[in-house]
Amino acid sequence: MSDMTQTDAAQTDQAYVTDALIAEDIEAYLLKHQHKTMLRFITCGSVDDGKSTLIGRLLYDSKMIFEDQLAHLEHDSKAHGTQGQGIDFALLVDGLAAEREQGITIDVAYRFFATDKRKFIVADTPGHEQYTRNMVTGASTADLAVILIDARQGVLTQTRRHSYLVNLLGIKNVVLAVNKMDLVDYSQERFYEIVKEYSHFAKQIGMESFLPMPISGLAGDNIVTRSDNMPWYQGPTLMGHLEDAPVNVAQMQEEPFRMAVQWVNRPNLDFRGFSGQIASGVVRPGDDIRVLPSGKTTRVKSIVTYDGELPEAVAGQSVTLTFADEVDCSRGDIIARSDAPCEVADQFEVTLVWMDEAEMLPGRPYLLKVGTQTMTATVTEPKYEVNVNTLEQMPSKTLGLNAIGVVNISTDRAIPFESYCDNPDLGGFILIDRMTNATVAAGMMHFALRRSQNIHWQALDVDRDAHAASKNQKARVVWFTGLSGSGKSTIANIVEKKLHALGKHTFLLDGDNVRHGLNRDLGFTDADRVENIRRVGEVAKLMTDAGLIVLTAFISPFRAERQMVREMLADGEFFEVYVNTPLEVAEGRDVKGLYKKARAGNLKNFTGIDSPYETPQQAELTVNTVELSAEEAAEQIVQALLNS
Amino acid sequence: MTTPETAAPEGADNARMLTHLQRLEAESIHIMREVVANAENPVMLYSVGKDSACMLHLAKKAFYPSPPPFPLLHVDTxxxxxxxxxxxEKAAKDAGMDLIVHQNPEAVEKQINPFDHGALHTDMWKTEGLKQALTKYKFDVAFGGARRDEEKSRAKERIFSFRSANHRWDPKNQRPELWKLYNTRKSKTESIRAFPLSNWTELDIWQYIHLEGIEIVPLYFSAPRPVVERDGMLIMVDDARMPMQDGEVPMMKSVRFRTLGCYPLTGAVESTAATLPDVIQEMLLTTTSERQGRAIDHDQAASMEKKKQEGYF
Structure with a gap:
């Protein structure tokens, strides 16, 4: 062991003596430690700010390192360390083998340590801009953030970025840890210079308060014991502050009661309980509650747990409630205090942090998970994107990996929610790509764009069934999809003629024609293609309400959008026809000369050339235009349609 | 356990502060319910160790008064x-759950054992055995009792951790996990390992066992047991299958185990800790970490990470 660590260990022992109770009276020790609370925090800073060293130091000082790990550490310090013969605390926390070699942390890692008062969970995340998503992930569960600054460097671009993200995620308790004070001769002047600069910036981003603290993670100044090197600092040590800082879940008890239902517990016909983790407030048997979104009210009959029924339960506890009356309630619903229910809406303004390599596509349906509900949602083009380095608001058409922006989002049904700043459990959400299942974004609800209770669907006397019945047919959308030049329009034309001859009421929506009018403002980027199909879908839907058989001929290259249209319509109304023509055949035909242009590079984003075509996996019918003539294909489609 | 402390510690407000164990318990229960609400065919991996005992206890709490709505799976060696x-057998019966025991038939046939086959023993019985069982019963989500504090590569594993069709873990391609929102969507061929004890430490587990009176294998408590010393480890002679090396005579020693696995691979520690508080006391005063007693970790640097990528739990 190096000299440095021996001195530190001695210093540490004075402040953090392994509790004498452990040896003397273990029962008393256990009793005492059953009353610990728990705090989760995040450390922000890059490798150079000494973040891993600081965390390693906290683990070391709270005796969370065992002798064998210490032996490994000493060995590793010599092999890969950056501290010469000294212990490199950073090696304690850099987890995966690849990262250890590169000397950077590339993901979110969680560390644990405990003092007599508290158990701590630290989210350790990398600081570089390309890891914004990791930092946001770590910050989402944190009660407190430690923002590290290298005293020699002062407030840097990345400090601003980290602070912005911490504030965005609603962390109220921020420690500004000015680290490496040993390298600036423990200068009070330098410390205040940095604090002043940071204060100015904090005000700009609306950060209400922060606690500045001069420390040295490497030398141990103001970590556990107050530093003799900085007598001018009178505030708490880092460990002291971590032990006393308020915990979110305790603060949420002050809010009105809300619990998202996770699971309906029905062991037998006599018991029906609603299980969930309480998001806010307190609940007692006899309380009047309201189930959202339905709005039905009842009273809490009992709070059931394995350990017996409870007289009350508070935010943070996982419980099962039973009701006084039989009221419909299922997973995704929110049980709220009857006289203070949360809002129900289907359109929101939100901030999104984009987390996927594939950029956001306005108009594409994603899955949205908030609380315990999952539904389909679409996003609009960003109102603006935030440059996380300069905090400027920039116009943008989409959001790429690690981009942050404000968008409107609309869900396919009205949902109960709260704004993120009031209740992160019910206002924080994720977006999931329906094809890859990846978590593509984290979002924070701000407010509802309109209150859904004010909008009622206009109930029409002559309804869609009546329209279809008067035409003596079943409304359908026959959706032709396939490459450019595959023969969609040609076949659709023949199909329409045949149906017309049979006395059916039809309408053909053709890709090129629609782009001359309704969609003339759209180009051929992925985002525009999505919007193109969304509009066509909506038009087709109105036409089915009118009882028509709608034929559409669009390349519609993406599965997600074809799926979207399928879901817009009533069950069984969407009839997907895949016009299967191999690329070389379609290109050989090249009726409109487009392939030639695309190959020459004069036509960008051309499906099949430099833009993908996703073949259907569940088409109602596939017609092969190499084997069949257009006439034969059309006949096959008409037969299939009439028989389905 | 579930009644919040009424005393307000730290002189804060009048909030009923949940203790760290209450919060960990609530989180684990939340995770288990999310799995059951989303999975088609979940299973709980049950290794009979103390972490498994905790996990099983939490499952009973999560679904009470229903029994946990999934079976237990023991991948036996x-x-x-x-x-x-x-x-x-007793634990499964007490919980009212089905117990599935899987032994890799190939390992049975080849009589794979830790004495003759070294690393192959773990590979075939545990890694292969687990994959076989998950495939055979078509389980889509398997609960595991792993904790993030156990080992460095675990610190980054998600609570919902995805495995490819051949059960491999890709540490570079993990989904972000925000708030308490778990994205449980997966393709047909993928499966999920869910770790409800991710945020527990070894001390938390012991404290919880103590507080809740959870039954654990008596081997965790010291008693006179027949052992031999091999490669610096005290190995218990648990049955007649254990071959004695030249000059080896089992000696009776007061020993206990800090972790349990295959008896020929699990080192005992000399101890007189015969009660739970004694065990916790010993753990708190001790200076070597838990996994030191397991032979498999010494194989190579970053060995756990490699094993996990291959499908070891």
Whole structure:
């Protein structure tokens, strides 16, 4: 062991003596430690700010390192360390083998340590801009953030970025840890210079308060014991502050009661309980509650747990409630205090942090998970994107990996929610790509764009069934999809003629024609293609309400959008026809000369050339235009349609 | 356990502060319910160790008054301690759950054992055995009792951790996990390992066992047991299958185990800690970490990470 660590260990022992109770009276020790609370925090800073060293130091000082790990550490310090013969605390926390070699942390890692008062969970995340998503992930569960600054460097671009993200995620308790004070001769002047600069910036981003603290993670100044090197600092040590800082879940008890239902517990016909983790407030048997979104009210009959029924339960506890009356309630619903229910809406303004390599596509349906509900949602083009380095608001058409922006989002049904700043459990959400299942974004609800209770669907006397019945047919959308030049329009034309001859009421929506009018403002980027199909879908839907058989001929290259249209319509109304023509055949035909242009590079984003075509996996019918003539294909489609 | 402390510690407000164990318990229950609400065919991996015991106890709480709505799966190596087999049957019965025991038929046939086959023993019985069982019963989500504090590569694993069709873990391609929102969507061929004890530490587990009176295998408590010393480890002679090396005579020593696995691979520590508080006391005063007693970790640097990528739990 190096000299440095021996001195530190001695210093540490004075402040953090392994509790004498452990040896003397273990029962008393256990009793005492059953009353610990728990705090989760995040450390922000890059490798150079000494973040891993600081965390390693906290683990070391709270005796969370065992002798064998210490032996490994000493060995590793010599092999890969950056501290010469000294212990490199950073090696304690850099987890995966690849990262250890590169000397950077590339993901979110969680560390644990405990003092007599508290158990701590630290989210350790990398600081570089390309890891914004990791930092946001770590910050989402944190009660407190430690923002590290290298005293020699002062407030840097990345400090601003980290602070912005911490504030965005609603962390109220921020420690500004000015680290490496040993390298600036423990200068009070330098410390205040940095604090002043940071204060100015904090005000700009609306950060209400922060606690500045001069420390040295490497030398141990103001970590556990107050530093003799900085007598001018009178505030708490880092460990002291971590032990006393308020915990979110305790603060949420002050809010009105809300619990998202996770699971309906029905062991037998006599018991029906609603299980969930309480998001806010307190609940007692006899309380009047309201189930959202339905709005039905009842009273809490009992709070059931394995350990017996409870007289009350508070935010943070996982419980099962039973009701006084039989009221419909299922997973995704929110049980709220009857006289203070949360809002129900289907359109929101939100901030999104984009987390996927594939950029956001306005108009594409994603899955949205908030609380315990999952539904389909679409996003609009960003109102603006935030440059996380300069905090400027920039116009943008989409959001790429690690981009942050404000968008409107609309869900396919009205949902109960709260704004993120009031209740992160019910206002924080994720977006999931329906094809890859990846978590593509984290979002924070701000407010509802309109209150859904004010909008009622206009109930029409002559309804869609009546329209279809008067035409003596079943409304359908026959959706032709396939490459450019595959023969969609040609076949659709023949199909329409045949149906017309049979006395059916039809309408053909053709890709090129629609782009001359309704969609003339759209180009051929992925985002525009999505919007193109969304509009066509909506038009087709109105036409089915009118009882028509709608034929559409669009390349519609993406599965997600074809799926979207399928879901817009009533069950069984969407009839997907895949016009299967191999690329070389379609290109050989090249009726409109487009392939030639695309190959020459004069036509960008051309499906099949430099833009993908996703073949259907569940088409109602596939017609092969190499084997069949257009006439034969059309006949096959008409037969299939009439028989389905 | 579930009644919040009414005393307000730290002189804060009048909030009923949940203790760290209450919060960990609530989180684990939340995770288990999310799995059950989303999975088609979940299973709980049950190794009979103390972490498994905790996890099973939490499952009983999560779904009470229903029994946990999934079976227990023990991937057996035939080389576990006898006392583990005894508790295994009892624990499943007490919880009202089905117990599935899987032994890799190929390992049975080839009589794979830790004495003759070294690393192959773990590979075939545990890694392969687990994959076989998950495939055979088509389980889509498997609960595991792993904790993030156990080992460095675990610190980054998600609570919902995805495995490819051949059960591999890709640490570079993990989904972000925000708030308490778990994205449980997966393709047909993928499966999920869910770790409800991710945020527990070894001390938390012991404290919880103590507080809740959870039954654990008596091997965790010291008693006179027949052992031999091999490669610096004290190995218990648990049955007649254990071959004695030249000059080896089992000696009776007061020993206990800090972790349980296959008896020929699990080192005992000399101890007089015969009660739970004694065990916790010893753990707090001790200076070597838990996994030191497991032979498999010494194989190579970053060995756990490699094993996990291959499908070891």
């Amino acid at each position: 035939t080389w576990k301690f006898q006392e583990m087999y005894k508790l295994r």
